[in-house]
Amino acid sequence: MAKSPGxxxxxxxxxxxSEVARRLLSWYGAAGRDLPWRRSRxxxxxxxxxxxLQQTTVEAVIPYFERxxxxxxxxxxxxxxxxxxVIGLWAGLGYYSRARNLHAAARRVVEEHGGCFPDFLEGLMxxxxxxxxxxxxxxxxxxxxxxxxxxxxxxxxxxxxxxxEDNPRSSGAEKLLWAWAGKLTPDxxxxxxxxxxxxxxxxxxxxxRPDCPRCPLAELCRARALGLAERLPVAASKKxxxxxxxxxxxxxxxxxxxxxxxxxxGLLGGLWEFPDAEVPAGASPEATAAALAARLGxxxxxxxxxxxxxxxxxxxxxxxxxxxxxxxxxxxxGEDCRWLAAPALARLALHGAHKKALRLLDAG
DNA sequence: AACACGGGGTG
DNA sequence: CACCCAGTGTT
Numbered sequence: 001m002a003k004s005p006g007x008x009x010x011x012x013x014x015x016x017x018s019e020v021a022r023r024l025l026s027w028y029g030a031a032g033r034d035l036p037w038r039r040s041r042x043x044x045x046x047x048x049x050x051x052x053l054q055q056t057t058v059e060a061v062i063p064y065f066e067r068x069x070x071x072x073x074x075x076x077x078x079x080x081x082x083x084x085x086v087i088g089l090w091a092g093l094g095y096y097s098r099a100r101n102l103h104a105a106a107r108r109v110v111e112e113h114g115g116c117f118p119d120f121l122e123g124l125m126x127x128x129x130x131x132x133x134x135x136x137x138x139x140x141x142x143x144x145x146x147x148x149x150x151x152x153x154x155x156x157x158x159x160x161x162x163x164x165e166d167n168p169r170s171s172g173a174e175k176l177l178w179a180w181a182g183k184l185t186p187d188x189x190x191x192x193x194x195x196x197x198x199x200x201x202x203x204x205x206x207x208x209r210p211d212c213p214r215c216p217l218a219e220l221c222r223a224r225a226l227g228l229a230e231r232l233p234v235a236a237s238k239k240x241x242x243x244x245x246x247x248x249x250x251x252x253x254x255x256x257x258x259x260x261x262x263x264x265x266g267l268l269g270g271l272w273e274f275p276d277a278e279v280p281a282g283a284s285p286e287a288t289a290a291a292l293a294a295r296l297g298x299x300x301x302x303x304x305x306x307x308x309x310x311x312x313x314x315x316x317x318x319x320x321x322x323x324x325x326x327x328x329x330x331x332x333x334g335e336d337c338r339w340l341a342a343p344a345l346a347r348l349a350l351h352g353a354h355k356k357a358l359r360l361l362d363a364g
Numbered sequence: 365a366a367c368a369c370g371g372g373g374t375g
Numbered sequence: 376c377a378c379c380c381a382g383t384g385t386t
Contacts, residue, residue: 055369060384094382097372131371152369171376207368208386235367267381310365312381352382 013183015220020161021186021193027216028196033058033203036065038195043117043142044075050137051102051129053151055095058202064093076115078106084349087270091349096269101129119143132178140185140194148181149194153201158184159233160205163222168233243315247289248276248357251298253325256339258296259348267311271351276318289321297329305360309353320357 032038035058037049048068052061068089072078078086083103090099105127109117117138118124124135132150139147150158158180159168166173186193204211210229212218223229251258257274264270275296279288290301301323309316331337340348345358 051370053369054371055382057369057384092383094384095370097381098370101371129371133370150370156368310382312369312383313379 023216024196046142079110088349140190144191146190160223245279250322261336273354285319293323297327298323307356
């Protein structure tokens with residue numbers, strides 16, 4: 001069977017794509033946001049901001065971006081830093097594999113590319129932590145190439161503009177969205193077009209209550225014409241998240257508490273925490289805490305409260321116990337386990353749940 | 365409590 | 376290719 005020429009019918013645009021770019025660029029000139037990473041076209045800054053913005057809001061990113069740049073003003077400085085310092089500056093942003101990948105990518109840019117970021121798609125995507133969308137953002141914003149992006153904001157804008165009623169994460173929808181994104185990306189001023197369409201999604205074409213009357217694309221928008229703007233994109237089916245019960249031990253030796261570093265791979269990789277353990281089915285938190293304390297040379301276990309913390313795929317119910325260090329134990333006092341007093345604890349890259357635990361302890 | 369948010373890894 | 380994994384802030 002002969003393959004029919006031309007694109008699949010669904011990718012045919014109901015309007016002139018240059019009209020979308022024209023309207024967006026005009027709107028962006030008047031309404032675009034002034035953000036720290038938009039004051040330069042330095043690929044390092046664009047890359048850093050895009051990686052931080054994966055899974056994170058602009059408001060949360062700004063202070064991290066500024067602090068990070070102050071410590072690591074260029075890719076060479078980042079590559080030369082120990083991983084722990086990078087994770088420390090990342091603590092609180094979440095998705096810590098991003099920090100590990102950032103560090104690994106910086107080292108490869110320095111070692112394999114002489115400190116210059118690749119200016120082509122395959123070169124960028126070969127770096128850890130850079131997928132097609134982040135590569136597109138770097139190519140367009142830093143290198144002014146007409147490369148499409150498809151982040152969450154753009155995905156939502158396109159779902160509405162084309163009234164896509166399928167689940168946008170399905171593989172078919174994903175292909176369509178990338179095709180549309182490519183057709184809409186102009187050859188002129190791609191470095192302005194990319195932030196323009198991202199800003200539209202962030203400020204007007206918002207997940208809830210989109211501000212269609214002020215949208216520069218309103219007259220072109222299929223969802224608006226069909227009265228679907230508020231209902232698109234369709235929500236992905238949600239799964240029930242399990243609840244996990246754990247205990248954390250605030251083991252005191254004088255004014256100091258014992259903290260341990262998590263393995264670099266996996267959940268909360270490289271972050272610090274108080275010793276903790278899952279409460280086995282059928283066991284009590286108290287007994288679990290007492291057993292944990294005994295292993296670590298602690299005694300006199302007392303409950304001091306609880307914190308709850310929501311992760312992407314489970315909820316944590318964390319019971320806190322304090323205990324006194326009474327006996328020498330096999331606790332390693334090496335790189336991954338330390339006794340620290342309050343000032344050092346406050347500076348430590350503790351993960352969110354145990355930061356809450358520390359605050360609760362300070363309050364009580 | 366529900367939702368939003370890219371990339372990596374596995375089978 | 377389809378599916379799973381992963382943290383925090385906002386609403």
